[in-house]
Amino acid sequence: xxxxxxxxxxxxxxxxxxxxxxxxxxxxxxxxxxxxxxxxxxxxxxxxxxxxxxxxx
Numbered sequence: 001x002x003x004x005x006x007x008x009x010x011x012x013x014x015x016x017x018x019x020x021x022x023x024x025x026x027x028x029x030x031x032x033x034x035x036x037x038x039x040x041x042x043x044x045x046x047x048x049x050x051x052x053x054x055x056x057x
Contacts, residue, residue: 003056010049017042 021038024030 003052007049007052007056010045010052014042014045014049017045 017038021035021042024035024038
């Protein structure tokens with residue numbers, strides 16, 4: 001069960017990062033460095049999620 005809980009937690013954080021990215025993109029002068037960092041974090045979470053999902057099945 002610990003793996004499933006971790007997957008849910010990472011999924012939630014992944015969604016939060018997506019919302020932060022969308023919010024930043026809506027700004028008139030989006031901060032490119034901030035966007036790059038948010039996207040990097042989101043990709044890292046996605047990779048971890050995929051790894052965990054592979055182990056869970």
